[in-house]
């Protein structure tokens with residue numbers, strides 16, 4: 039940067055300016071951005087309506103404001119030569135304006151936020167109840183995880199035998215349970231099967247539905263993992279004199295496991311998330327407790343608390359499985 | 375040498391910084407028509423950066439670059455227009471994987487030169503023939519070997535009828551048996567009188583085809599001369615060192 | 622092996638057995654016909670000692686049945702995993718395991734099979750009446766529910782894609798401040814279960830003065846949820862394009878817009894299509910969750926009809942409708958994915974050659 043200033047010293051400002059910024063398209067130049075900032079500020083302070091539901095004309099101004107703002111932000115952020123502090127201001131004000139607009143024009147009564155949404159006095163004595171719900175959620179999830187992993191593994195192994203007759207049935211199973219929405223399956227097991235004389239309590243119904251469904255996903259993931267092992271690997275191990283069992287144990291499985299673990303972890307996190315669907319059959323898990331208490335208290339704080347608990351449990355897990363997945367992608371890349 | 379010929383490239387005091395990293399330290403150079411200038415030097419010397427500054431794939435930090443008399447560092451210059459006069463061949467081919475060999479070649483003539491579909495097609499097939507790939511016109515890049523891909527890339531550069539071509543290590547991603555086929559194509563181009571700037575460590579090719587060698591180290595041209603002079607009697611100790619490693 | 626054996630057995634040729642041992646002697650014990658045949662007879666005999674028809678009452682009986690099934694599975698697995706067993710034997714084994722499973726399910730699930738036709742496939746009840754106060758038949762109501770399901774999916778997909786694209790473009794600016802907020806957005810909506818978000822919007826927001834209709838809440842939830850996933854898909858698509866592609870286009874003199882239109886987008890679309898398609902299929906499935914906020918889409922309609930008619934046929938019909946639509950879509954999206962994978966592999970091999 040320092041060197042650019044050394045270019046011929048006695049040039050006019052305009053010429054120096056043009057040499058420095060002339061290559062930029064119009065919307066990234068300062069002569070466009072500075073007036074634009076002023077216009078945006080003027081609209082913002084003079085024309086935008088105060089808190090509450092805007093009229094159509096005011097909506098129009100909000101729209102114009104947003105479009106200009108986006109132009110302004112894009113002009114600044116797409117140009118890596120803009121100083122860092124200008125970029126930071128642009129980004130922060132963009133996010134701030136969006137948040138502020140939501141605050142102002144969503145029609146929400148923010149004064150009710152603490153009494154209706156985060157009312158800790160309502161929660162008094164309910165934490166234990168929610169905790170039990172969370173325990174039920176975890177119990178259903180863990181049991182279903184175990185069953186679906188084992189069942190999925192069995193199905194995947196049976197599929198890897200490549201028997202055409204068996205495959206027909208396995209593919210039907212996998213296609214059926216992957217295509218049907220889990221909530222439909224849950225409802226079906228709990229509400230329809232009793233008409234056949236198969237009566238299962240909500241807990242068993244939930245475990246059965248979730249396990250059957252996720253076993254199909256697990257089976258597909260494991261099969262893809264086994265198939266992803268390059269055939270050259272088998273040939274190389276055979277050439278080294280390894281038996282087929284040794285090849286499986288020493289070469290295929292270690293690689294397959296590395297390939298399979300990230301997507302399987304993702305599936306298991308999804309399973310934990312999907313246990314919330316069993317609320318519909320009255321299983322007393324976390325969401326159900328949140329809803330029940332919301333109804334009893336006529337205050338949605340328990341529901342909000344349940345949502346927060348879900349986030350606390352699930353966010354780290356989602357991050358973790360995403361991390362595993364990116365890492366495995368890198369590994370696959372270097373392995374090629 | 376060659377003062378009677380047209381001046382194609384003139385570089386005056388070219389500096390390039392990446393943040394605080396001073397990569398090119400005041401290069402001066404003139405290239406005349408039909409010269410084949412080979413650039414050698416250790417990795418990280420700034421050879422690629424130099425080439426890429428010449429068609430402004432990198433912005434020069436300071437200095438002047440004249441391509442056929444046009445100052446490309448000036449703001450009013452339409453760089454895309456200059457780029458059409460400069461072909462560029464990359465180490466990693468950079469063919470467009472969603473287009474066939476022929477479509478790769480036709481893309482720029484049609485969209486930049488506004489050539490008619492028919493003319494571009496005809497020209498594309500001629501060029502494929504020239505690089506010995508007429509039967510691969512409809513193959514996608516991932517169906518071609520590395521050497522074939524690089525020859526298509528050369529044909530793609532030639533399709534714009536450039537006045538000069540830059541090669542940045544065109545053979546270093548290739549298996550040995552494919553290097554020859556690419557070098558042959560480049561050899562023919564040199565014989566036809568194309569102005570070429572070549573970063574390459576293929577000493578055999580340089581000895582035969584190059585009219586001049588530049589040795590770069592640490593962002594400076596430390597030595598310059600005919601292949602005979604530089605390869606047989608290197609003056610600078612770093613050149614001797616470098617040559618002993620690659621030969 | 623065979624040719625060696627024929628010329629001269631070392632101790633004369635008066636035995637008949639050696640050929641059997643010569644043929645199968647190298648096979649480990651559990652793959653020999655002696656063992657498999659014995660096990661088969663044992664399993665056949667045990668079948669007669671299994672408990673009688675009806676749902677077993679004690680855990681012990683359940684374990685007994687499970688062990689029996691696992692033993693059959695073991696037997697079948699041995700045969701199927703052996704390359705040297707003849708094909709007809711493998712076919713029998715495969716059919717056998719399916720039959721045994723079906724038979725065990727039939728015997729011990731506790732289902733009253735005599736009721737199957739009346740309870741699950743009672744088509745008259747569907748065409749005869751609708752739910753309370755309606756004048757049309759249940760069939761029509763189900764189809765109306767399906768139509769609403771498709772509409773929900775359609776609008777969620779459109780809005781989710783647009784929002785996801787905007788987020789991806791913002792993400793592509795690589796601004797640390799924006800990225801911070803984008804990461805929060807994406808993480809939040811990927812972590813929270815859809816049903817929780819939907820209930821929050823539909824049941825909790827009104828307490829804040831934000832009252833949205835069921836359909837709007839549903840579409841909003843699905844849009845927010847999918848925007849997180851779709852933006853990640855687009856981001857991966859944009860990032861998957863090698864920077865050399867842009868450079869090559871620039872060197873040819875293409876303008877920024879031309880580079881985008883002729884080089885980047887066609888490639889990005891190819892990368893993005895398969896995961897996008899499977900995401901859309903998932904969204905169509907997720908519309909079923911809207912039934913918890915009283916939207917009369919397919920599932921909710923089926924549940925309502927079922928309790929009104931006191932017969933689960935509407936639920937069976939709804940399931941069938943879901944499968945009818947979703948299986949072809951899922952198949953299609955996995956075909957896309959496989960094609961993509963195949964291309965990826967051949968490209969990787971090509972660049973290895975290069």
Ligand SMILES: Nc1ncnc2c1ncn2[C@@H]1O[C@H](COP(=O)(O)OP(=O)(O)O)[C@@H](O)[C@H]1O
Nearest residue numbers: 392395397415416417418419420421422423424
């Ligand atoms: N885009 C870039 N950003 C930062 N540094 C770079 C960039 N490109 C190249 N460099 C640095 O510039 C130096 C010269 O690089 P290059 O011209 O590629 O060398 P050569 O082609 O001679 O091997 C190297 O030290 C490299 O690290």
Ligand SMILES: [Mg+2]
Nearest residue numbers: 421422423543
């Ligand atoms: Mg280089």
